[in-house]
Amino acid sequence: xxxxxxxxxxxxxxxxxxxxxxxxxxxxxxxxxxxDCEIGQWDENRANVTAKIKGEKSDGAILIAGHLxxxxxxxxxxxxxxxxxxxxxxxxxGRGTADMKGPLAAAASAMAKTAENKTAKRDIIFTATAGExxxxxxxxxxxxxxxxxxxxxxxxxxxxxTDLKLVTAxxxxxxxxxxxxxxxxxxxxxxxxxxxxxxxxxxxHRLSNIKFTNQTHPLLGESxxxxxxxxxxxxxxxxxxxCRIWADIRLxxxxxKDVALKEISxxxxxxxxxxxxxxxxxxxxxxxxxxxxKELETLSSCKPETIFFTTDAPYLKQLSKSIAxxxxxxxxxxxxxxESITExxxxxxxxxxADALNxxxxxx
Numbered sequence: 001x002x003x004x005x006x007x008x009x010x011x012x013x014x015x016x017x018x019x020x021x022x023x024x025x026x027x028x029x030x031x032x033x034x035x036d037c038e039i040g041q042w043d044e045n046r047a048n049v050t051a052k053i054k055g056e057k058s059d060g061a062i063l064i065a066g067h068l069x070x071x072x073x074x075x076x077x078x079x080x081x082x083x084x085x086x087x088x089x090x091x092x093x094g095r096g097t098a099d100m101k102g103p104l105a106a107a108a109s110a111m112a113k114t115a116e117n118k119t120a121k122r123d124i125i126f127t128a129t130a131g132e133x134x135x136x137x138x139x140x141x142x143x144x145x146x147x148x149x150x151x152x153x154x155x156x157x158x159x160x161x162t163d164l165k166l167v168t169a170x171x172x173x174x175x176x177x178x179x180x181x182x183x184x185x186x187x188x189x190x191x192x193x194x195x196x197x198x199x200x201x202x203x204x205h206r207l208s209n210i211k212f213t214n215q216t217h218p219l220l221g222e223s224x225x226x227x228x229x230x231x232x233x234x235x236x237x238x239x240x241x242x243c244r245i246w247a248d249i250r251l252x253x254x255x256x257k258d259v260a261l262k263e264i265s266x267x268x269x270x271x272x273x274x275x276x277x278x279x280x281x282x283x284x285x286x287x288x289x290x291x292x293x294k295e296l297e298t299l300s301s302c303k304p305e306t307i308f309f310t311t312d313a314p315y316l317k318q319l320s321k322s323i324a325x326x327x328x329x330x331x332x333x334x335x336x337x338x339e340s341i342t343e344x345x346x347x348x349x350x351x352x353x354a355d356a357l358n359x360x361x362x363x364x
Contacts, residue, residue, distance in 0.1 A: 052123060188237070
């Protein structure tokens with residue numbers, strides 16, 4: 001498992017480099033374990049990898065669906081090379097150790113170990129996809145290619161780093177770019193222009209107090225908006241004719257993008273602006289009384305919780321309503337310099353996935 005993780009970390013799979021090399025590492029691992037595996041490749045260096053163990057029955061398959069890509073790493077922010085696995089005091093350092101090449105290595109190892117000496121009753125499917133950190137292009141391709149799985153799955157596990165806590169809900173994500181326009185003029189005669197920054201200041205003030213609905217969620221609380229970037233103007237003595245902001249909006253289950261955009265338009269009535277959606281991911285929620293979740297509760301000894309970040313789980317809802325996010329590694333390690341996971345966390349993760357596979361794929 002550690003050897004596999006080392007190779008996955010070395011296969012630098014940032015958006016710039018692509019996921020193909022990491023996909024090849026996993027395929028090589030599965031082929032050596034006599035597990036069928038294929039790579040789906042596009043745009044030269046983008047890739048998904050999918051492995052399957054055939055079971056005796058066609059229904060009730062278990063799907064483990066993770067992602068291959070990682071966020072960039074600035075070398076001068078790390079105490080060790082980010083794309084080399086470094087061991088210190090039981091900790092394994094490297095970009096992706098927690099998010100989520102560590103969980104992938106644990107799940108792949110569990111899959112190989114569990115199938116070693118016995119025949120699966122039901123199919124086991126493992127996929128690791130491209131682009132989760134940017135636009136979820138890989139999971140969209142997988143869901144389209146494997147839509148025949150709809151109604152055939154017992155459930156889906158998404159191996160994000162949750163410290164092996166069972167997660168059944170997270171907020172949706174809506175990234176918006178808003179633009180106001182005006183008319184440029186000399187800074188000494190501002191009345192001859194129309195100041196786009198002043199318009200945007202009014203918009204920011206109104207947006208800071210937005211409430212998309214009065215609804216709250218028992219686990220997720222309220223929806224939120226955070227205005228995280230602003231750009232406008234060209235010089236101190238020029239009235240700006242354009243200003244942009246970028247907002248990060250987190251929505252609850254049941255709150256759609258369209259409803260959010262209508263509320264923004266209503267709130268900004270009188271402010272002339274344009275809005276562009278940069279990214280949208282639905283909120284995710286599996287019913288707490290779902291049978292698959294109940295089984296995982298027993299295996300993990302955890303009650304359902306939430307996470308602060310989004311995942312590819314919402315894109316899998318068309319294949320199954322029974323989805324849980326659970327994996328080894330600390331959530332607060334994600335995207336940070338000196339990202340790490342412990343060997344003990346990896347082992348516990350592998351053992352948990354092995355228990356889950358035994359429960360769902362090997363037992364009657």
